[in-house]
Amino acid sequence: MSKRLTISLDAMGGDNSPNVVIAGVNTSLKQLPDVNYLLFGDEQKIAPILERFPLVKGVSQIRHTDEVVTNETAPAIALRAGRKSSMRLAINAVADGEADGIISAGNTGALMAMAKFVLKTLPGIDRPAIAACLPTQQGEKVMLDLGANVLCNANHLVQFAVMGEVFARNILDHEQPSIGLLNIGVEGVKGNENVKKAASILQESTLPIHFYGFVEGDDIGAGTVDVIVTDGFTGNVALKTIEGTAKMYTFFLKQALLDSWAARLGALMAKPALNQLRTHLDPRRYNGAMLLGLNGICVKSHGGTDAFGFANAIRVAVQLITEGVNEDIKKDYAKLGEVMAQEQQRVVANG
Helix, strand or coil: CCCCEEEEEECCCCCCCCHHHHHHHHHHCCCCCCEEEEEEECHHHHHHHHHHCHHHHHCEEEEECCECCCCCCCHHHHHHHCCCEHHHHHHHHHHCCCCCEEEECCCHHHHHHHHHHHHCECCCCCCCEEEEEEEECCEEEEEECCCCCCCCCHHHHHHHHHHHHHHHHHCCCCCCCEEEEECCCCCCCCCCHHHHHHHHHHHHCCCCCEEEEEECCHHHHHCCCCEEECCHHHHHHHHHHHHHHHHHHHHHHHHHHCCCHHHHHHHHHCHHHHHHHHHHCCHHHHCCEEEECECCEEEECCCCCCHHHHHHHHHHHHHHHHCCHHHHHHHHHHHHHHHHHHHHHHHHHCC
C-alpha cells in the first residue's frame, strides 16, 4: 500500500464485541501493518481491551458512543433512531472522508439501510448487492445477491453481473471471469421473465465479459462459473443450504470416525488430510461479505465470527480499497448503460 489506510469499525456490532473486533485487528496487524482504525463504540468497554493489545492501541482512535443497533432492531427503525449509534457513526466516517472503508459485524438489514442512505449508490446502480466468496471444486468463486434484495428485475440482475465480474477480476484474480445466471435449468426457455431478459441483455453486451449462460444449483459447488448471479431471496436460501449441508456432512463424518476403535485408528492416520479439509472449508476464511454498488467500501462480517474471521473481513476491505473496485464498476457500468439503452429502445419500437 502506498499510503496508510483508515478503516472505521463498528466496535459494538456482533455477538462478542468489542473483544472480537479488537482481537481481529490485532490478528491482522502482521499482514496489514499500514492501516489505522477508528473504533466507534462505548469507550468504557473498548479502552480496557486496548490496554491488552498495545499494538492495536497504537494504530487506533476511540470515537465514543453508547448507542448500539441490536440484531432485533428493524432496519427502518435503525435508520430513524440510530443516528448516533456505533454503526451509523462508523458509516458517516466514510462519507465524511475520515475513513476509506467501514466494517461491521452487526445487524445486516440495518447496515444495508444505513449504508445506502449515507453513502448512496454508484452511478447507474439501483440497488447494492451482498456478495461473498464461496469455496468450490474449482477454487474460490463469488455469488451475489445473498439477501439484500428479495425482488429483482432484469436490470438489477445485470447490475449484479457487472459488479460481480469486476470483483472476481480484481479480488479473485480471474483474468476473464465467467458469469452465470442461477436458474431452474440451463435451457433458454426455462426461468422467469426477469432471468431470461437479463440473459438477453448480457448476451448482447459489448463489454469484454464472458457470459456463460444459465447455471443450476449444483453448479455452485462444482465451480462451473466464476460469478453466480441471482436475486437476494434465492441467493440467501442457496447460501444457507450450502452452510447447512456442510454442517450435516461434518456431523456425519465425525459420527463415522468415532463409531469404532478401527474407525478412530483410521481417523488418526487420516488426520493430516482431515485437517486440510477442515482448513479448506473453514467459514472464517471466507468471512467478509461485500456490499457492492455503494459509493464507498462497506464490508459485513459474520456476527458470530472470532478474531481470525474478523481479520479476514479486514483483509477483504483493504483489498476492495486498494484494488479500486468501485472505480472499475463505474467504468464498466457506464459502458453497459449504452447496451441497456439500446435494449430499451428496441422494446419500445417493438411495442
